[in-house]
Amino acid sequence: MTVSNFKNRLQQATGLQLLLLILLLGALILASAGLGYIPLGFGDVARILAAKATGIAGFADGLDPLLPVVVWEVRLPRILTAAIVGGGLAVAGAVYQGILLNPLADPYTLGVSAGAAFGAALALLLGIDFLGVYSLPLCAFIGAAGTLATVVYLSAAAGGFSSNNLILSGIVVAAILSAGISFLKYVADEQVAVIIFWLMGSFASRTWTDVTLTLACVSLGLAVSVFFARDLNLMAMGERAAGSLGVDTRRVTLVLIVTASLVSAVCVSVSGIIGFVGLLVPHMMRALTGPDNRRLLPVSLLAGAILLLCADTTTRALLPTEIPIGVLTALIGGPFFCYVFRKRQTMRGSRR
Amino acid sequence: MSFEVHSLAFAYAHQPVLQGVSLALPAGHFYGILGPNGCGKTTLLDLLAGHRQPAAGVIRYRGRDLGGYARRALAAEIALVPQDFYINFPFTAQEIVMMGRYPFIPRFAAPSAEDHQRVRDVMKVTGTWPLRRAFVTELSGGERQRVVFARALAQDTRVLLLDEATSNLDIGHCLELLALTAGAVRTAGKTVIAVFQDINLAAAFCDRLVFIKAGAVVAHGETGEVLRAEVLREIFGVSARVSYNSYCDAQQVVFRKSAA
Numbered sequence: 001m002t003v004s005n006f007k008n009r010l011q012q013a014t015g016l017q018l019l020l021l022i023l024l025l026g027a028l029i030l031a032s033a034g035l036g037y038i039p040l041g042f043g044d045v046a047r048i049l050a051a052k053a054t055g056i057a058g059f060a061d062g063l064d065p066l067l068p069v070v071v072w073e074v075r076l077p078r079i080l081t082a083a084i085v086g087g088g089l090a091v092a093g094a095v096y097q098g099i100l101l102n103p104l105a106d107p108y109t110l111g112v113s114a115g116a117a118f119g120a121a122l123a124l125l126l127g128i129d130f131l132g133v134y135s136l137p138l139c140a141f142i143g144a145a146g147t148l149a150t151v152v153y154l155s156a157a158a159g160g161f162s163s164n165n166l167i168l169s170g171i172v173v174a175a176i177l178s179a180g181i182s183f184l185k186y187v188a189d190e191q192v193a194v195i196i197f198w199l200m201g202s203f204a205s206r207t208w209t210d211v212t213l214t215l216a217c218v219s220l221g222l223a224v225s226v227f228f229a230r231d232l233n234l235m236a237m238g239e240r241a242a243g244s245l246g247v248d249t250r251r252v253t254l255v256l257i258v259t260a261s262l263v264s265a266v267c268v269s270v271s272g273i274i275g276f277v278g279l280l281v282p283h284m285m286r287a288l289t290g291p292d293n294r295r296l297l298p299v300s301l302l303a304g305a306i307l308l309l310c311a312d313t314t315t316r317a318l319l320p321t322e323i324p325i326g327v328l329t330a331l332i333g334g335p336f337f338c339y340v341f342r343k344r345q346t347m348r349g350s351r352r
Numbered sequence: 353m354s355f356e357v358h359s360l361a362f363a364y365a366h367q368p369v370l371q372g373v374s375l376a377l378p379a380g381h382f383y384g385i386l387g388p389n390g391c392g393k394t395t396l397l398d399l400l401a402g403h404r405q406p407a408a409g410v411i412r413y414r415g416r417d418l419g420g421y422a423r424r425a426l427a428a429e430i431a432l433v434p435q436d437f438y439i440n441f442p443f444t445a446q447e448i449v450m451m452g453r454y455p456f457i458p459r460f461a462a463p464s465a466e467d468h469q470r471v472r473d474v475m476k477v478t479g480t481w482p483l484r485r486a487f488v489t490e491l492s493g494g495e496r497q498r499v500v501f502a503r504a505l506a507q508d509t510r511v512l513l514l515d516e517a518t519s520n521l522d523i524g525h526c527l528e529l530l531a532l533t534a535g536a537v538r539t540a541g542k543t544v545i546a547v548f549q550d551i552n553l554a555a556a557f558c559d560r561l562v563f564i565k566a567g568a569v570v571a572h573g574e575t576g577e578v579l580r581a582e583v584l585r586e587i588f589g590v591s592a593r594v595s596y597n598s599y600c601d602a603q604q605v606v607f608r609k610s611a612a
Binding site for chain 1: 427
């Protein structure tokens with residue numbers, strides 16, 4: 001009971017949690033903008049940003065004219081894209097876990113990542129470049145969206161979408177696509193390294209276009225998810241109970257599945273496949289905020305942004321050589337998840 | 353009149369479940385629905401709750417076609433207590449009961465003092481107030497069922513549908529909740545439609561009974577009139593003796609051990 005009491009009190013402080021997370025995220029963005037090949041102080045970063053934001057060049061007086069370019073054109077787009085993608089994956093993960101009634105679901109449960117990977121691999125192999133640098137993300141997105149449409153089509157039944165049907169369809173479609181990716185790698189010859197590298201994920205050389213695109217999609221996704229957050233709470237009690245409490249379960253399921261999938265599709269398209277953020281962050285945050293999605297979704301967004309920003313800064317500026325971000329998140333996130341999962345099992349055992 | 357049902361039919365993938373069901377269920381009664389497993393009792397409740405659409409026939413609720421009600425409007429009229437309830441996320445018992453108020457609270461508004469009061473009241477009468485801070489994932493089956501019962505009461509609807517809602521409860525809690533429900537029928541004029549397995553519980557609390565067999569209504573009417581040995585033999589194929597029991601103050605049934 002005392003544990004419950006403590007948790008309850010902690011959960012009521014959502015406003016405070018959000019404020020602290022926003023401050024932490026802001027500080028991390030500034031700090032990581034100063035880290036890298038050319039280290040910069042907190043104050044210098046702030047001066048460069050002030051000069052850019054206000055248009056008064058005087059703020060950056062006395063600094064090497066190269067530095068504003070490094071911070072504004074190179075580091076900041078990458079930093080912001082990493083943060084936005086982290087937030088988007090975390091929100092998508094929270095929505096999936098709510099819809100599929102499964103705390104172990106993640107943004108890739110329905111095969112979105114396999115679809116994106118297949119689209120990207122195909123684009124790399126065939127050398128599709130009619131849209132320049134955007135050809136690859138576009139093909140990845142088409143692959144992800146096509147996979148989603150297939151999964152939804154397969155699992156739609158007269159009564160609505162059951163979570164078991166959705167998960168099963170996702171697994172089957174992902175398995176087919178994985179075989180397809182293996183085949184593409186097999187026939188790719190010298191291109192295979194490019195495909196593998198893309199699949200492992202990276203935020204290197206992101207631009208402001210990536211920032212704008214992901215920001216727009218993730219904001220829209222968050223808005224839709226928060227709008228239906230209360231319905232999502234009711235869906236946790238099963239379709240029948242949610243229906244009797246006024247939720248149009250079929251519509252809410254479809255809208256949220258499509259929203260979360262498109263958010264993850266956009267994230268995967270710009271960054272490659274980054275695992276564990278969408279699984280881990282909502283899972284951890286649920287312990288902090290409780291399962292109410294109205295609190296969980298915004299807190300997960302910020303925590304996901306912080307986590308992926310830290311991971312990307314680590315690989316970009318702190319490690320001697322850059323390792324793919326997808327590998328890093330899985331290497332750190334996987335064991336951490338095992339630790340938390342195991343701890344919860346043993347705690348549950350002692351309580352019963 | 354709460355519900356009027358005319359020649360209702362329903363099928364799961366061409367497997368007929370209900371056919372030609374016609375019933376008039378006036379408001380202010382405690383209805384018990386009885387019948388063998390798989391006879392369509394739960395399906396009938398789902399249809400009355402608007403959760404499923406009939407394949408044929410009409411259901412009218414308070415004079416209007418049930419299909420014409422918006423989901424949200426229906427949630428303010430009809431509450432459902434399901435038989436089993438499984439949840440994977442650690443909501444507190446109080447949060448679950450507060451969900452019964454959602455149909456009355458605007459989407460982005462906080463619950464009003466009245467909503468909190470209502471939740472407190474129903475949790476107290478259902479004996480779930482001491483569990484309010486406990487996580488529903490850590491409650492026992494019986495405790496969880498009482499919390500879900502409290503949630504339906506918090507919804508404060510004219511109609512309450514119970515789908516074997518007390519089958520997981522011990523006899524003490526079972527009697528307590530059914531007495532509470534029967535009291536709401538008597539004093540507040542609520543309509544309760546409850547699926548039962550236990551015929552004697554139904555006989556003790558319901559003033560009207562509906563017997564269903566193989567998707568069709570076999571008998572319905574006042575408990576004293578329809579609860580007869582012949583009906584029980586026809587519906588369940590059992591030998592029974594029905595008599596007024598003064599200790600229980602209701603008709604009660606005793607069964608012969610072998611079906612013959």
